[in-house]
Amino acid sequence: MQKNGIIDFTLIYNRFKKPLFNYISKVMKSDILAEDLAQNVFMKLYDNLDRIRNSATIEVWIFRTARNEIFGHFRKKKNLVEETFEIHEEKILTSNLLEDYEHKELIDFIEAELNCMDRGNSEIYYLKEYSGLSYKEIAKIMEITQDIVRSRLFNVRKKLKDAIIKSGRS
């Protein structure tokens, strides 16, 4: 790849590294896995940069590829015991944060709520909030209708708000 290819890649990488990593991390519930899968996405991006030149579609390409990586990972999941141990370890670390109820931050509470939700709902919520993709683009990636996207997001927001009200936070 020519020199300006590296520059283009670096620009795109810098733009998407945070939302991509965070999205995968929330869906996989693991930073370790998120790094692996995000790395795969960026390597594929680098290999295919010449073909994905149209910048309007890079966002869609990145998150669609991310979802493919996620599904691919679930299909390949062989050693379940090893996997769940890693994730369990991470959960212990994060739940320590929640133990100190007095200092529990709103964000921790929100994330705990989303963690409890059905993955299909939390995934679409994080995808929307992190990627900034439109209903239309999300519908295309997930192969569902825009109405479904709209209503799922609405439901997640409602559940979050109700949970927070119930816990008595301002």
Next chain:
Amino acid sequence: MNCNDINLMISEYLDNELTKEKEVLLFTHLSTCHECREEFKQQNTIQQEVKLHQKEVGVSFEERIFSSIRYQKESTTRRWITKQAPAYINYVLGIVIIVITLISFFQFRSIKGDLNYLEVRYENALERILYQTHQINLMMNNMPAIQITTPPADM
């Protein structure tokens, strides 16, 4: 416009999916309805929290990616054909090969033609020589024999 519809519009607004006309309706309603205003504030706060609290990517993660890229780049420059040839090169090469083949074919045919022609000439020449030799033989055979007599010994 009931408050349930407004709640959906709030959600759409936060998703940047609300049309300008509906936005006007929304804010008009919000200006008069306290409950919906509270709803809007709460939902907005939740969204801000989620969007702001994104983790930074690890340094080791970045290092892994860029060292993989550098490794890939180095291994491609070590390859003999470094540049990816544009597709039309294949067509040009194909045409060149076809042209060379055709030229060779025609050259071959003309050389063959020349050889045939020379072969015919050779055979004709050979025939003539044979014929002449035959004639000479005939002549020699038909000529009266020359007797060589020895002169009388009395001289």
